[in-house]
Amino acid sequence: MRAIILAAGRGERMRPLTDHCPKPLLPVMGRPLIEWHIEALARAGVRDIVINTAWLSPQFPQLLGDGARFAAQFPGLRLHYSDESAEPGGALETAGGIRRALDLLCADGDEAFWVVSGDVYLPDFQFDAGFAQAFAQGPLDAHLWLAPNSPHHPKGDFGISPQGLASNDVLPRYTWASVGLFKRRLFAGLPLGQKAALRPSLEDAIARQALGAELYRGTWVDVGTPQRWEALQPQSERHSD
Template identity: 45%
Template sequence: MKAMILAAGRGERMRPLTDHTPKPLLPIAGKPLIVWHLERLAQAGFKEVVINHAHLGDMIEAALQDGAQWGLRIQYSPEAVALETAGGIANALDLLGNSPFLVVNGDVFTDISFADLKLSPDNLAHLLLIDNPPQHMQGDFAFADKKIKLEGEPKLTFSGVGVYHPALFAGIKRGEPAKLAPLLKQAITEGKVSAEHFKGIWHDIGTPERLMALNQQLLGHS
């Protein structure tokens, strides 16, 4: 299975840090955030990774190059303008192929075991859900009895980590912006999405304050 890291976001909430550094290259405990993903993907047995980028994308390519230092083969999917999540994935389908693939948000820090993630043959998506963080207490999807639904309780938050079938993005025109949520909601309505509740380490590096807090936490325990 191939993996894709979403790295095209401008990181507006992270400014001024992201004015001159793309968000995925911001350091976490002395290491670029995206490198933590690459190391864990390599440890999980992944060999091929696709990274999309827009804002300061040349810096990402210069820093990561072809991925050989992690035993990976990295291919890049540049976007002239950020295409949002589903648009970015659809734009990279030629690189991802015809089989299910893993997608990881480039702005999260997590110890999710990527090797354990699978997609059932009849489904279009498998999502990892987490307990609602303070900045998103309303949650995204209902999850009970190991079933994901649009309505109900308890509500959990989508972690930004999922496995998708290319068919989920069949209706998106390449090069056009598109959000992921409408596609997931339609697939959930059709009963073609599975999910699991992840209870390990997960941080959304969405603001300078969260970046600083995680750095202090990791460096304080080292």
């Protein structure tokens, strides 16, 4: 099963840090944030990872290459890039970016794939290969991992029904941790090369009872502000006020 790491955003709230460096390439705990995902996916057996890019897109292949630099630890790992910088409107948003990358994600005929945002830190998350295969063979269009709400998003996104489905009606609500499993059919009907947010596709899946969800209680940080990024630096490297 393949995976896509979403890394196309501008990171406006992270400026000036992101003026010259894409947010997923900023260092966290001594290495680029995106490498935490690459290595976690590779440990789970994923060998083809797509990275969608737009803002400062050349920096990604310059730093990460085609996967060969990880070969000693993860033989056969290959990185692919879906560069949205040449699109007329720039970055295509989450669903639009996934739609553009579908041929890369499903190149081997697989219908299911992992999705994780390149600007979240979740070092405890396990990309469970067995669970992924069961999902691929099941009826759901997507499965999300939700996290307890943080102070900057106190109302959350979805509840979890007793049947393990995402719900807009069940309380409490939790925040999507920006990681999940998805199937091609959720995006195949979207226009290619056009901006598209993910939420409408998720709402459609909820209406059809086709969106699974479960609670993730491991470490999770939305690295969305300089202050949150600073808090993830080793103590010796943090700036004093």
